[in-house]
Amino acid sequence: MVQAAKASNLQELSVLVKGFSGKVSFIAGGTDLIIALQQGARPDLIIDISSMDDLNFIEIDAEEVCIAAATPLSKLAQHRGLAAKLPLLTQAAMQVGSVQIRNRATIGGNIASAVPGGDLLPALKCLGCRIEILRRDNTVTSHDFDEVVTGLGKTCLGNGDMITTIRIPLRFGRNRISAFGKIGRRRELTIARLNLAVLADYETDANRINDIRIVAGAIGPVPLRLRLVEKRLRGRNVNQAFVDDFLHSLIAAVDAAISGRASQAYKRIAIMGLGLDLMQNLFEKEFSCPEKPKALT
């Protein structure tokens, strides 16, 4: 028999979790959990955390953005302060599922589900977030993204552990620019077959990229930081040659990540489309589509 309980604040929650020995699931939006339950998942206790004020807020100060785990994605997508400070996260949040899903799904749930195409994940990793976890024994631990999301549907969360807060540092160079894009089967309400987050420190006057971070999703069990691509681009001026180089190194990254997979032939071309969109988005300039021969070799 599955038991259900509701917590109205973190204190109540830790009492509930501590006093329970069986398997615990948390429900906020339920967009993943309800499907899992229908498919036979059987926790012993489900704790409703959907109406906890201390798990639903966005705070912004000079140093960082702090987002509580049960904050719905629609709130992320519509938050003006967030759009001003972290447009990358806003863009990613806006592209998750549909309006209805975004109204229910939460940022913490998106991380805990750790699905390979999860749209927030590359953005969060790219932004260098720290994730705080309230452990079952009532201690709080803080982690890098990679420590938390460890594999396909795998996280470092033990039974009764819960993500409480996501902290995203705002410091990244002097002029940060960013872009997020995805390719799915459809334009909307679609699971990403590829997604890409780019964060750069761009010196406008010199037209130079001082620093850049690129993270791709859905080409591996966890979001993949494309360090080789970054290396090729750092310190360069932005022009068509730069874009061509970016696109071709994306192909190389896909080839390395999913070599021999059935989806490779498609994704190595499609990522160029995504990359080109992102470049145009980042620099608000038109770049031309690379010559086919090079892309195909």
Place this chain on the structure above:
Amino acid sequence: MKHITTPLPILDGFDKVSGRLCYAADMKIEGLLQTKLVFSTVAHANIKNIDMEEARAVPGVIEIFHHGNTPANTYNSTIWFEGQEGVEDEKMFPGLVRHVGDRVAAVVAETQQIANHAASLIKVEYDILPAIFDALTAERFCAQTTASGQDSVFDKPVNETVFDYGNTRAALDSADLVVEDTVTTPKTHHCALENHICIAKPEADGRVLILTPCQSIFAVQVVVARAIGLPASQFRVIKTPIGGSFGGKAEPVLDPLCAWFAKTLGRPVSIALNRSETFTATRTRSKAIGHIQTAVNRDGRILARKTSVLVDIGAYCTGGMFLPESMSQRLRRIYKIGNQSYRGRSFYTNTLPTGAYRGYGSPQIHAISEINLDHVAQQLGMDPVKFRMKNLVHPNDTDPVTGLDLGNARIRDCVEQGSAHFGWSKKRATRSTGGRLKRGLGMACATHINGCFPGFHEATTATLRVREDGGLDLTCALHDLGCGSNTVLAQIIAEVLDISPQRINFSRVDTDICDYDLGTRASRMTYIAGEAVRRTAERLKVQALLVASSVLNCPDTELLIKDGRVFRCSESEDAASLGELATYEITRGRSLSATETYRATANPGSYAAHFAEVEVDILSGAVKVLTYLAVHDLGRAINPQLVEGQIHGGIQMGMGFALFEDIDINIENGHMRGDRFSRYHLVNAPEMPPVEVLLVEKKEPTGPYGAKAVGEIATIPVAPAIVNAINHALDTNITELPITPERIIEALSLAHLQHNSNEQKKAGTQ
């Protein structure tokens, strides 16, 4: 025209959106037991053992059914009248499973949760047999086994339909140009909002009452009777409000089981499938592989055509014996072709059985022929519209094989008006070729039938009775599948009797009440049932005027009906209401009612020409349909609003068929990948282009007020129109549907490699 040719919202629309309408799943029935089916996880196997011990021990489990304790009668779930022949290969629970999703057992329990839990405890052991997952392998297997004299169900095609008129071979040999294509269409699923469900209930008189969302109560009755081995009269079937069907609920899949459970247990039983089960264990559209050769002369006349189609019908025959025939007709009813041959064969595979799905073979055969025609036009260097205009049929042309009249066939008007409205020639000439986004224009023509004539006693019987309050009761087995056919029929009756459509009450669709009817199939509702109710209403009108003439002591020729009341032609004050006349008749021991049976005498074609403009991203392979125009020859639109709705929905389905939808059977193990909406992609609202609809209303003399069908044809030309537009945009000849981004990228890469090797050859010879 007061009540027809006017938009009228669906009569039960408010009840639907407000939640007042009670679907099968909403019915509260005391003591209703719930069922969980256990499905085969392997594609072909003998069931060695079913371990039910643990499941039986679960409190609340009433019974577990399987092949050992259920009738082993074989049946065909596609038949629709007593005595109809069909390949009988289905069983409630086969001892030998033929596809992943075949029925192994069923747990009936007090609650759904108990049933689900117990079902999860059942362990099945299989003796695995070799399996076939595609029609090409099936064809090879059949050739081999026929030679070696083996004998199993998969040994031969279920059906082979051929026709050959003129001298196709000679024409193909001597033509200026022969263009050849192989076109493959996917297996797609209906995706009705309401999943499959059935409720059966033992009645006090010993019969079993079946409550089911279906397309024909009489088909349910006869299939259930055959499966259980009792006379049909032992089963009473009532249609429940249906949450969409599109052919998916044309065959009773759950009903035989449900009726048997209720009968055996003496308690009401429900079987309700969830979404994935509806995908994997009901029906799908058949997959077709068509090889087609079209011969033309230089000026664009089609001289001959040769078509060969392999139809993958899945693991049970169901309607697979009709599909090749159904496809063949379409090839003869739209272009005038002097020499033509066709061979269509249905093959079994170890996959989900196929069944009816909007168009019944038409979307497949039109994809094959219309994609090929654009290829021909391209090879001729001729505009596809011009090329088609040289070959399309004219009104009252005939089917060269059956001699049947095509009726007031207005496909030429559709193409002419459509291409002008769409700005075809101009747009086609100015398509952009450079850059990442390529634009292209495509069009396709289509035809579909109106009813089952000349086959299968195409008839409908309706009874109309005037109530004492002046409203009407219509008794007829009318299966509105949610598309609004009842609304259209009410408008037709209203037009004859000048009464508000809302005052017409539709009888329950109940085998105890209604006369036999084929049900909703073959685009027959407006054309056949519409004419039947029109004639019934006309007869009732004559009767009402006769009664009025005796009441008012005045010749009926001086009377007319207006707003449900009888007037003397010369006076503006009404003389009697229809209700008063009905009451008068009752006092004289009679009833003001009329019954009429309409037997079809023709089967005219409905026609359509669709036009699409697409934009293809050559990097992501994404296709965006920019604009869409649908032009339909439907004789006359009884309800233009519902017609437009049908067409928009048809385009949504057809776009899915062209671009996204595929149940995607894994050819390694027969498992279905596209068994849920996260993997089976429907066209959703953001994908829909702006749609324009143009109607050619030139009236079909045999249809009610000139009307012909639109429900099925709305989806038929969509996929080829879009495929042709993509091929135009990319200079490709992609013929495998759905055209996913992968297939686009693959085609472009191949074209590129070919281009390169040609360049190299050129360089080498220089």
